[in-house]
Amino acid sequence: MTAQPQLALSAQLCLPLYAAARGVTRRYTELLSEVGLTYPQYVTMLALWDADVPLTVGEIGERLHLDSGTLTPVLKRLESAGYVARRRDTADERRVLVEPTPEGERLRKSIADVPERAWRGTGLELEDAKELRRLLDQLLHGLDASAPA
Amino acid sequence: MTAQPQLALSAQLCLPLYAAARGVTRRYTELLSEVGLTYPQYVTMLALWDADVPLTVGEIGERLHLDSGTLTPVLKRLESAGYVARRRDTADERRVLVEPTPEGERLRKSIADVPERAWRGTGLELEDAKELRRLLDQLLHGLDASAPA
DNA sequence: CACAACTCTATTGTGCACAATCTATTTGCG
DNA sequence: CGCAAATAGATTGTGCACAATAGAGTTGTG
Numbered sequence: 001m002t003a004q005p006q007l008a009l010s011a012q013l014c015l016p017l018y019a020a021a022r023g024v025t026r027r028y029t030e031l032l033s034e035v036g037l038t039y040p041q042y043v044t045m046l047a048l049w050d051a052d053v054p055l056t057v058g059e060i061g062e063r064l065h066l067d068s069g070t071l072t073p074v075l076k077r078l079e080s081a082g083y084v085a086r087r088r089d090t091a092d093e094r095r096v097l098v099e100p101t102p103e104g105e106r107l108r109k110s111i112a113d114v115p116e117r118a119w120r121g122t123g124l125e126l127e128d129a130k131e132l133r134r135l136l137d138q139l140l141h142g143l144d145a146s147a148p149a
Numbered sequence: 150m151t152a153q154p155q156l157a158l159s160a161q162l163c164l165p166l167y168a169a170a171r172g173v174t175r176r177y178t179e180l181l182s183e184v185g186l187t188y189p190q191y192v193t194m195l196a197l198w199d200a201d202v203p204l205t206v207g208e209i210g211e212r213l214h215l216d217s218g219t220l221t222p223v224l225k226r227l228e229s230a231g232y233v234a235r236r237r238d239t240a241d242e243r244r245v246l247v248e249p250t251p252e253g254e255r256l257r258k259s260i261a262d263v264p265e266r267a268w269r270g271t272g273l274e275l276e277d278a279k280e281l282r283r284l285l286d287q288l289l290h291g292l293d294a295s296a297p298a
Numbered sequence: 299c300a301c302a303a304c305t306c307t308a309t310t311g312t313g314c315a316c317a318a319t320c321t322a323t324t325t326g327c328g
Numbered sequence: 329c330g331c332a333a334a335t336a337g338a339t340t341g342t343g344c345a346c347a348a349t350a351g352a353g354t355t356g357t358g
Binding site: 013021024025027046135 | 164167169170171172176195214267269277278284285288293294295296
Binding site for chain 4: 299300302304305306308309310312313314316317319320321323324325326327
């Protein structure tokens, strides 16, 4: 379109990314509604399940790229639902340690098939998924590296 | 991890997609704050600028994959800011036609460099951007095709 | 030990997303 | 024509995202 072809394409990359992320989130949300979880609540549980040790709010935020303003209410709802336990770190009272409850561990098994069900029918082959993941990781790395913070 | 390698990978594709979309949105938002626009307001303007004719709320929603519950308040804020005009379609009073005002057209030129500035520094080369766009379009198509609606 | 700077989480306020519902309007069909 | 079904948009309610700020707690330095 101009002497800078990257401009036109980049202008149109943000929209598919935005729409695809919401589309995938919507699909997960539908499946997760069976157990009363929202998508952000689900990915928070994923972070805790993966860790196998209690995480601070900040550590969860690093893994999900979310800040405390988002996580605090999410964690409170997960606590009300009985899926996580929160307690102040006695070694540093500024920190709050979060871990799954036994009920949270049971939840893990009961919704283990959600990812497979969510991606089924999207027509995304394994090789394409790998390539997509590679490009997204590269983009995330680039965003972090050039972030003002 | 199991006999179904796609499961493990798919489980980990939703998170980079989710984080990358928010990261890109955040970067656009920083640049757009100079003119007082949010990212959803910006993509709504993009849809109207691209169309060159008045669009109904539903037509904007098709292009952005957003519904009226999201678009109505966005359009009202854009109207308050003086960037778009809304009017009922006299041929079908159920419909609302939306188009940029002259000030909205001036805005187009004043923020034309935002996409280039947003993507600068992400380290995403043109070929990777093209491939990413192809995969996202494929995913979006797959999501639409297998959606319950 | 005092205390300023720093760190971590929580709170507040604005603006999306989206499901569910409502209202006004239009369109079919008998 | 008469009216049920369909359609378009707006409204309502819940739950994120995130910037800005607050406030409790910790640490480094003299």
